[in-house]
Amino acid sequence: MKPPRFLYCIATALFVLVVLTPILYMLLSLLNTDGVGGALNHISLFDRRQIGLAGNSLGTALGATAGCLLIGPPLAYFLLRTNLWGKNVLKVLCLVPMLIPPYVHAIVWNDVSRTLGDWLPLDVHSVWGVIFVLTLAYFPFVMLMALSGLESIDRNMEEASLLHHGEWATLRRVTLPLATPHILSGAVFVFIFAITDFSVPDILRVRVYPVEIFVQFSAFYNEAGAMMLSLPLMAITFLLVLVQRRILKDRSYVNMYGGRSNASHHRLGRWNVCVFMLALVVVGLSVATPIWDLMERAGALSNYIRVLKTSYSQILYSLFVSSIGAAATLFLGLLLAIVIERSRSEKVKSIFLYAAIAPLAVPATTLGIGMIRVWNRPATDFVFESTWVTVFGYVARFLPFAVMAIASNLKQISPRIEEAAALATPHWLRVLWRIVLPLLSPGLTVGFFVVLILSFGEIGTTLLVIPPGRETIPIKIYNLMHYGANSMVAALSLMLIVIILALAGLFSAVYGRLSERVSGR
Amino acid sequence: MIVLDGIGKRFGGKESLSGVSLQVAPGEILAVMGPSGSGKTTLLRIVAGFESPDEGSVSIDGVEATSPEKSLPPHSRKISMIFQDLALWPHMTASEQLRFVLKKRMKSGQEIEVEIAALLGSVNLHDYARRYPHQLSGGERQRLAMARALAAKPAYLLMDEPLSSLDPIVKDELEKMILDIQSVARMGIIYVTHNSDEVHALADRVAILDRGRLVRDERKDVLLTDPGCELARRLLRV
Numbered sequence: 019m020k021p022p023r024f025l026y027c028i029a030t031a032l033f034v035l036v037v038l039t040p041i042l043y044m045l046l047s048l049l050n051t052d053g054v055g056g057a058l059n060h061i062s063l064f065d066r067r068q069i070g071l072a073g074n075s076l077g078t079a080l081g082a083t084a085g086c087l088l089i090g091p092p093l094a095y096f097l098l099r100t101n102l103w104g105k106n107v108l109k110v111l112c113l114v115p116m117l118i119p120p121y122v123h124a125i126v127w128n129d130v131s132r133t134l135g136d137w138l139p140l141d142v143h144s145v146w147g148v149i150f151v152l153t154l155a156y157f158p159f160v161m162l163m164a165l166s167g168l169e170s171i172d173r174n175m176e177e178a179s180l181l182h183h184g185e186w187a188t189l190r191r192v193t194l195p196l197a198t199p200h201i202l203s204g205a206v207f208v209f210i211f212a213i214t215d216f217s218v219p220d221i222l223r224v225r226v227y228p229v230e231i232f233v234q235f236s237a238f239y240n241e242a243g244a245m246m247l248s249l250p251l252m253a254i255t256f257l258l259v260l261v262q263r264r265i266l267k268d269r270s271y272v273n274m275y276g277g278r279s280n281a282s283h284h285r286l287g288r289w290n291v292c293v294f295m296l297a298l299v300v301v302g303l304s305v306a307t308p309i310w311d312l313m314e315r316a317g318a319l320s321n322y323i324r325v326l327k328t329s330y331s332q333i334l335y336s337l338f339v340s341s342i343g344a345a346a347t348l349f350l351g352l353l354l355a356i357v358i359e360r361s362r363s364e365k366v367k368s369i370f371l372y373a374a375i376a377p378l379a380v381p382a383t384t385l386g387i388g389m390i391r392v393w394n395r396p397a398t399d400f401v402f403e404s405t406w407v408t409v410f411g412y413v414a415r416f417l418p419f420a421v422m423a424i425a426s427n428l429k430q431i432s433p434r435i436e437e438a439a440a441l442a443t444p445h446w447l448r449v450l451w452r453i454v455l456p457l458l459s460p461g462l463t464v465g466f467f468v469v470l471i472l473s474f475g476e477i478g479t480t481l482l483v484i485p486p487g488r489e490t491i492p493i494k495i496y497n498l499m500h501y502g503a504n505s506m507v508a509a510l511s512l513m514l515i516v517i518i519l520a521l522a523g524l525f526s527a528v529y530g531r532l533s534e535r536v537s538g539r
Numbered sequence: 540m541i542v543l544d545g546i547g548k549r550f551g552g553k554e555s556l557s558g559v560s561l562q563v564a565p566g567e568i569l570a571v572m573g574p575s576g577s578g579k580t581t582l583l584r585i586v587a588g589f590e591s592p593d594e595g596s597v598s599i600d601g602v603e604a605t606s607p608e609k610s611l612p613p614h615s616r617k618i619s620m621i622f623q624d625l626a627l628w629p630h631m632t633a634s635e636q637l638r639f640v641l642k643k644r645m646k647s648g649q650e651i652e653v654e655i656a657a658l659l660g661s662v663n664l665h666d667y668a669r670r671y672p673h674q675l676s677g678g679e680r681q682r683l684a685m686a687r688a689l690a691a692k693p694a695y696l697l698m699d700e701p702l703s704s705l706d707p708i709v710k711d712e713l714e715k716m717i718l719d720i721q722s723v724a725r726m727g728i729i730y731v732t733h734n735s736d737e738v739h740a741l742a743d744r745v746a747i748l749d750r751g752r753l754v755r756d757e758r759k760d761v762l763l764t765d766p767g768c769e770l771a772r773r774l775l776r777v
Contacts, residue, residue, distance in 0.1 A: 174626030177589050180613045181620055182640045182691050191639055195630045283589075 021356050022446050026366075029353035033373065036350070037414045040388030041380055044245050047391065072250065075226040078148045079213035085153030086208045089300060090160030091201050095189065096293050097161075098168050100284040103294045108301065115304035116158035117518045119475035119492065121217035122511045123155045125499065126308040128221055129315060148224050152212045154304040159211070160204035167200025168193070176283070185284040199265050206262040210255050214381040216478040221499075227251045228478065232383045236482075241387060248384040255379035263371070309515070315508035325509040329494060333513070336474055336490040339405050343412030344470035350413060351420025351465055352458075356450075358421070359428040360436075374421040377414055382478025385414055389483050403485050411479040416472050420465040427461025428454075460533040467525035471518055491517075540564050540600065541586060541695055541727060547594030548581055548751075555581045556592070556751045565694065566725040570732060570742035570759075572774045577748040579731045580623075583697045586729065587620050588613035600694065614643070619693035621701045625684040627672040633659065633683050634668040640690040658686045662716065678709035682716070689720065695727040702737060714740045735776045747771050 096102045097109045115123070127150070131142040141147055175196065179188040216228035227247055234244040286293060316322065326333075354374045361367050377385070389411055393402040401407055431454070439453040455462070477492040484493060491514050498507045541563040548556040556578040563569045571579050584590040586597055588610055597605040599618070604611040628636055637655045645651045659665050662682035672680055681701065688696055702710045718741065721728065730741060738745060738759065745762050747755040747770060755762060755771050766772040 172624065172626060174622040174624060175628060177587070177613070178620070178622060178626040178628070178687075179639070180589075181587065181616075181618060182614050182643045184612065184614060192628055196628075 020362055021360050025353060026357060029350070029357055029370070032350050033354065033417075036410050037377055037417060038373070040385060040392045040414065041377070043392050044248070044384060044388040048242060048245055068247075071225055071227060071230055071247075074145055074219075074224060075213055075251070076254075077145045078152065078219065078224070078226060079209045081145070081149030082152035082156060082212040083205050083209045085149060086157040086160040087201070087205050089153065089157040090162075090204065091164040091197070093157075093297065093300065094161045094164035094168055095193070096286075096297070098165055099189075099193070100286050100293075101290070102286060102297070103290055108297050111301045111305055112161060112297070113158050114519070115154055115308075116156070116162070117471065117522050118155065118305075118308055118515055119217075119477075119518075120152065120155040120215060121221055121475075121477060121492070121496070122312075122515065123151050123304075123308060124218040124221040125495075125507060125511060126311045127151050129311055129504075130307065143222050143224065145224060147222050148219050148226075151218050151222065152208075152215065155218070156208045156211055157300070157304070159207050160201065163200045163204030163207070164197060167197035170200070171196045180283065189284070202265045203262050206258050206265070210258055210378055213251060213255060214379075216381065216383050228381045228383050231381060231387075232481075235383070235387050241391070244384070244387055248381060251381055252379045252384070256376060259375050259378050260372070263375070309512070312508040312512045312515075315504055316512055317505050317509075321505050322509050322513070325506055325513065329491065329510060329513075332489045332491050332494050333517070335488060336492075337517075339408050339490065340412070340470050340473035342405070343409045343416075343473045344466050346409055347413045347416055347420045347469045348424075348462060348466050351417055351424050352462070354417075354421050355424035355428055356454075359425050360433065375418040378418045380414075382415060382476070383482065386411065386479040386482030389414070389479070393483075402483075405485070405488070407483045407485065408480055408488075408490075411483050412469065412473040412476060415476065415479055416469045419468050419472065423465035423468060424458065424461045427458050427464075431457050457536055460529060460536055463525065463529045463532055467521065467529075471521055471525075474518060474521070475514065541729070542598045543582075543586070543595065544598075545595035546582070546585060546592045546597070548578070548585065548590065548592050554751050556585075556748075559595070559748070559751075559753045561746055561753065561756060563695065563727045563729055565727045566721075568721065568728040568730055568741050568743045570730045570738045570745045571748065572732060572735075572738065572745060573748035574770070574774075575733075576750075578751040579748055580699055582748070583620070583699055583729060583731055586695075587618055587697055588616055617694040618697060619688035619691050619695075620697040621684050621688050621699065623699045623701070623703065625672075625680055625701075627680060627684060627687070629672055632669050632671055633664060633675070633686075636683065636687050637690045640687055643691065654690070658690055661689070661720070662686045677705055678713065681705065681709070681713055685713075685716065685720070689724070692724075693726060695729070698728060698730045700732055701730075703732070703734070710737075717741060733774075735774060738775065745771075745775070747774060 093112055097105045097112070102108065127142045127147070131138050131140075131147075140150060142150065171193065176188055176192055179192045183191075213226075214228055215226075216232060219226040220229045220232070227250070231244045231247045234240045234247060351374075354370055357370045358367055358374065361370070380388075389407060390402075392398070393407055393410075395402075401410070435457070436449055436453060439449045443449060475492055476490075477496060480490055480493055481496065484490065489497075491510060495507055495510050495514070498510065541561075543559060543561045546556050546559040547554075559578075559582065561569070561582075571582060573579050581590060585592050585605060588605060591607065591610050592605060593607060595606075596603060599611075599616055602611070603609070604616050628639075631639065634655050637658055638651055641651045641654055645654065655668070656665070659668055662685055664679060664682055664686065667675060667679060667683075672683070675683060684701070702713055705713065714737065717728075730737070732738060742759045745755070745757060745759050746753060747768075749770055755767055757767075762771060763775060763777055766775060766777050771777075
């Protein structure tokens with residue numbers, strides 16, 4: 019059913035206001051009198067220092083992507099298609115690192131390196147250290163995409179091969195090629211996350227573009243310079259976003275109604291021990307080490323109580339602002355997803371699609387600077403000095419994830435269902451309310467919780483735009499870290515992880531119920 | 540000969556097959572009919588080795604292939620299968636699909652290429668070697684699936700409603716092709732279908748399943764004169 023014209027207008031107006039204006043403002047600011055020329059006076063993209071910066075940024079992103087590709091897809095295969103011991107528990111444990119914000123991983127390994135000294139065979143304060151930490155934080159993304167790819171493969175495709183060849187030949191010639199678009203798409207995500215990440219390199223003291231952008235803006239007040247530094251980063255990431263869309267074409271990012279997770283045809287035999295041990299090592303480094311290290315540092319129970327007493331307002335504020343942010347992102351994401359999936363014009367679809375995923379290409383710090391420039395003026399002070407500016411920041415940063423989740427779900431709902439409803443009522447909103455939204459409830463739930471969890475741990479944009487007198491938990495952790503309050507940082511980080519895990523548990527329960535009801539299983 | 544002896548299978552406490560015993564001789568076409576959910580596809584999947592029975596055993600040419608204790612892997616059973624949705628590999632061209640299967644029994648590249656040309660010729664697809672499945676029509680895809688199944692030179696062929704989505708003209712052509720191939724290759728075929736016309740055209744013997752139980756197993760001519768039960772009468776439109 020074709021969406022009505024007013025939907026396009028509302029979606030465009032909100033998108034331009036909240037997401038596009040700060041980005042465009044930053045780009046256009048380069049054309050001002052002091053613009054490119056002025057920026058180039060401060061920063062040359064081709065001097066030695068900048069080339070080193072580019073090398074570090076590309077090196078960390080490529081390294082983390084390679085690391086995630088090395089761990090994610092094999093894990094997904096073993097967890098889904100084999101008789102690996104304890105695979106259901108391992109599957110849950112392997113998703114946990116994704117729920118621990120990357121800067122918490124960085125805080126932990128920073129501390130582990132201090133404790134172990136030369137015993138740790140890796141200098142965490144180097145490009146390799148950043149690669150290591152980002153790999154631990156992001157491999158579940160590639161694993162999740164690989165799981166989605168494997169679940170979307172028709173069971174008969176693999177069985178048709180098994181009639182003639184064994185499991186390994188089937189894996190190599192049928193399973194892997196069919197899952198490749200999802201795996202590559204996950205890898206592109208990781209590359210983008212890694213190259214735009216500010217927190218991990220900042221904590222581990224490695225110079226990369228997002229850190230330099232932050233320094234140029236906050237230490238030297240060189241806004242044009244910060245923008246100049248953002249340009250190569252935005253160009254690379256936007257190019258990759260386009261590549262990722264091409265790779266994935268019309269495939270869904272996620273399989274909303276669950277796949278055939280019980281279809282384990284590959285018997286590992288004596289390899290079961292080795293694979294199980296390797297999976298345990300991954301879980302040990304990415305889940306057990308952070309939890310153990312933080313617990314060790316947080317110390318006695320009294321420390322937790324002290325932290326809770328001094329931080330409960332920040333916890334509540336974080337939950338409040340993240341929830342509002344997630345709801346607002348979901349609303350705009352829904353409008354855009356409907357336009358993208360249900361518009362009859364391919365041109366309109368493409369324009370909205372690329373616009374919706376473009377914010378992925380913008381580093382959090384650049385977005386923060388753009389938001390300050392747009393909203394910090396007398397006429398819009400009521401936004402800039404309120405919680406709304408943080409909410410807008412979350413919408414602008416995480417809109418692509420909401421759009422992807424909802425559009426994936428919408429793709430799996432036949433337009434014929436809406437057409438059948440349109441025969442019964444002429445009102446589009448009634449069809450949306452009674453037919454589309456109930457069927458979309460799993461996608462909306464995924465979108466809401468993904469944005470909620472990401473917003474809850476967000477730091478790059480919040481650090482720049484949060485109004486005076488307000489503090490989220492990540493900001494508090496960041497501030498405490500710079501004051502050297504180690505035990506408080508650890509206790510608060512643990513609380514942050516516990517709250518995110520609780521949100522994930524709530525999501526799992528709600529999502530399971532909704533997708534069961536919608537798919538009729 | 541494929542011998543199924545007392546096959547029983549449950550899914551989550553629900554009985555899918557119970558005490559099914561059947562035999563298929565080389566060169567024979569056994570049509571398996573039954574209402575939706577009667578266990579036809581589960582029976583094929585147990586013969587192929589994709590499912591293990593909870594009770595009973597399957598032996599193929601005297602070798603025990605499946606029992607609750609052990610299971611021969613699908614690729615060691617001398618069996619091919621044509622799936623209901625054909626399950627053609629979307630990332631391989633017609634010739635690549637055949638090459639992948641032929642590599643199991645042939646080593647020389649030249650020998651494989653000759654065999655690919657012969658197989659594509661046998662199903663009238665000589666000019667389609669470099670086409671991907673999405674570039675073929677429904678009937679052409681069906682023929683490619685047939686060629687892929689034959690490439691392994693199986694002793695037995697399992698067919699799961701292979702003609703269900705085709706128009707009557709293409710269906711007639713393919714029925715004829717199945718009979719031609721069968722007369723040359725002398726394979727045993729288990730043919731699952733809902734369609735009485737296909738049974739009339741192809742089957743030597745007919746087995747009828749109802750809620751997981753075998754209710755009839757007779758030669759086609761016997762069953763057509765004496766269906767013996769209301770379900771057989773309705774399925775065969777006697």
